[in-house]
Amino acid sequence: MTTTAGSRLRALLADGELITAPGVFDGLSAALVARTGFKAGYLTGAGVAVAGYGLPDIGLLTQTEMTERARVVVEALGDVPLIADADTGYGAPMNVVRTLRAYEKAGVAAIQLEDQAFPKKCGHLPDKELISADEFTVKLTAALDARTDPDLLVIARTDARAPLGIDEAIDRANHYAEVGADVIFVEAPENLDEIERIARSVQAPLLINMVQGGLTPDTAPDKLAALGYRIAIHPGALLAPYVLHGLDALGRLGGTMPDVTAGPQGLFELVGLREWSAVGERYRDNTKDGA
Structure with a gap:
């Protein structure tokens, strides 16, 4: 009997064990994850932006x-289900419908949508802006309604922690679960107490994001599993060593090491964060002046 990627991921969730999903961004990274026995992969938008296009994760990809x-990653992963980052859905509810249909056709197991305003930012950068919970609810409902494979999972991510606080993040998380999201993702809790509070307070299967050098403390898999988290994504597990070893190799060849900030921001600075941010601010200021 042929099974879909979504049904395979749902079976893993039903097993009750923590699913560790390393970040993948091209055929090689996906093949490595498949060959080393992981049960799922995570298509990281940041990784695709950085490694695929030489761009920071600030909403520049389409x-x-x-x-x-x-599509490339699904083929390389084979039977390993792919959880796919879809940012804000790339527009209004009708764009979300088109996005879900395209991702579903590509063969992903799950699609992740977030409640940031467009253009979004990496969840571990400052100054994120959100849409209202009601507006995101419409987009989430559009995605749920658009599925032709009922086993395709829709993951709802809230970035409310940084701009609005942990209480609002938890309120939004529970609301999105009530609307019908299959998995809930509260981005960037800032300490272990918040990680534990989310686990206690949100009544849904939970995903957590382990970003190297990010806002969320690195937490052992057995601790996450004991708290009840079901999926742990590690978007930088392959990308960060790739960058660090690449810089080291280039330095040995005589290259000059760039001066960048530590953590995710430094990674994005390597691919033009400062320059692209200046472009955004320039036209933001012009818009304000002309209002």
């Missing part, structure tokens, strides 16, 4: 670019 990368 749905078409991400969908094409999803």
